[in-house]
Amino acid sequence: MKILVGIDVQPVDEVEASIRNFGGRYSRRLFTDHELESCGENPLTAATGLAARFAAKEAVLKILDTRETVPSWKAIEVRRAEGGQPEIVLSGEASELARQQRVEQMSLSLSHGGGIATAVVVAQVAEGQSGASR
16 A cells, blocks of 8 residues: 655645635636535635635645646536545546545545635545556
């Protein structure tokens, strides 16, 4: 078993500015309906949650080998598990990349403070030929 770690930070004010400048065009391009609903409709408060989710998507991309295929933003989704902890749900090309690269499990931690959202993703990868070179 191999462990990979991806981390990313995202300034909340950048997300807030993008929401203000581009509105739904920005939000619908990057986030799933579930993610948008989870963060609420008020752009000022939604920006914090969306910044954390954007950082999580970037952290996942740092784990996956995306040299040949870059998944869409919506193919990487942040959800809440039953216990409330955040989790990564992959679909489409992101799911296929993870399968090809033998990613067995991902764990996610989100945090925000001081105007910065942070995400850390830890992935367990099966040993053997994975197609990803690290």
